Amino acid sequence: MALAELQPVNRDSTAAIIAEQLRAAIMNGSLPPGTQLGEVDLAAKFQVSRGPLREAMQRLVQEGLLRSERHRGLFVIDLEPADVFDIYTTRNAIEQAAATLIMRGGRAEQAAGALEEVLAEMRAAVRRGDPHAASDADSRFHEVLVAASGSRRLTRMARTLLTETGMCIAALQRTYEVPDAQVAEHTGIVDAIRGGRESLLLKLIDSHMEDGIRRLLPGYSLHGPGPEPSEPPSSAGAADAPARPARPRTRRRSAARKPAG
């Protein structure tokens, strides 16, 4: 047989599709932090029953993007300064690990090639003044970087963290102008990969994350003591422990507005 590369026809499950759409909506700010996800509304918008929708939402709860309160509903997580710090700290760890795998696993050339494609899109978007596309390319750059490590687990974690990064940017109303300096930083990362400069690469990623957190939380640093979390995670660390003692919550802050695009 000549044609050897044919992919299986398996479609994703309905829950996976819905989860992906919700993830995108959370990432781009259509579902801002704190919003309650009413099941009937969302089910109607997705034109499915509540069953598959609930399954999809349970995925996001496990992912840490939604917070579940029994008999009360599911809410998009709130992002406090401690969370922004946490997100960038964790991203730093994940991407540095991925970078190490790339350099020591002989994947540098392949990774650099894939990254340069994204980089070209980023440059084009910046040149034509399209911040949305530039931001997309930025996100994709880091996703491709981690994926190039070949680590399934790092890749999955990175995806969640990128969603949360998008939440931060959207929540803090930064238009996220991608300046030339930002493009230069990414270019430097690719160059370091191609040049085989491992320790330089790790430093570049570190300072890139440092820049990211400084842009969102002026005055904070990745390597400082970090902001005290208002609610320290329990040692058991239940995925959806609703450790919010009393919340003067309005019953519904904002219904799902544009989940299915």
Place this chain on the structure above:
Amino acid sequence: MALAELQPVNRDSTAAIIAEQLRAAIMNGSLPPGTQLGEVDLAAKFQVSRGPLREAMQRLVQEGLLRSERHRGLFVIDLEPADVFDIYTTRNAIEQAAATLIMRGGRAEQAAGALEEVLAEMRAAVRRGDPHAASDADSRFHEVLVAASGSRRLTRMARTLLTETGMCIAALQRTYEVPDAQVAEHTGIVDAIRGGRESLLLKLIDSHMEDGIRRLLPGYSLHGPGPEPSEPPSSAGAADAPARPARPRTRRRSAARKPAG
């Protein structure tokens, strides 16, 4: 009010409880890799309907512990050598990041105290020749270590990785005798934390992981090129993409045997 520390009464959702039980069953080998999770059987064992059970399973799919094949069922993931490598590589990254946070965030004393409690249990278990308890303590040690970082995200990831570590040990039929050397390694980690020796701590964690992977995959190393994954993760990296082209599968390898203990 004098009493200030009263925890909220909120119970976890049913899906969370079931997911936790399934996770434990997967970790300790009651549900070995490849087993299909029949919905009706499991629902009967948990004495709930299929609805909440499916929600719980979707959580584990998102977590990467289960693999979903449309209209075919949910299966415990298979663990190939590449996965063992991936698990330990990722654990290394997570725990090193946690260790850095502990040292730089002024949490060393607190962390060392919590870890020594677990360490005492581990020593006692080894002394009385209880490998099960010793293995439990080992797992808990690392969970507490990461939790002490205060990072919610690192903690959540670590928990999944510890479940998978348990799978590896159970799958490879290692009785997981925790030798004195193993206890000594953990002790060294606590000492490094208490002594404020950050770079030593990172080295100790690294070699601890190295030992772990060598125990499971003799001949492999964390820092070598690593085993080639038989199926490289797609660049998109769908969480449950069933990229297994053709599988001469028996319809049901083993029904759920002891999920609820």
Place this chain on the structure above:
DNA sequence: GATCGTATTATTGTCAACAATCCGAGGGTC
């Protein structure tokens, strides 16, 4: 006037039944 108790209403949690799909067995045909 403020607080407590009660009824209402909307939402979530759960369930059992229906529909769609897949696997395997059996029989027929070449």
Place this chain on the structure above:
DNA sequence: GACCCTCGGATTGTTGACAATAATACGATC
């Protein structure tokens, strides 16, 4: 004998309805 088609059984996917719970509004009481 090998291959194809068809049928039966079983499992998953989805749905709509019912039960349980919590938030709100209203009225009674001190």
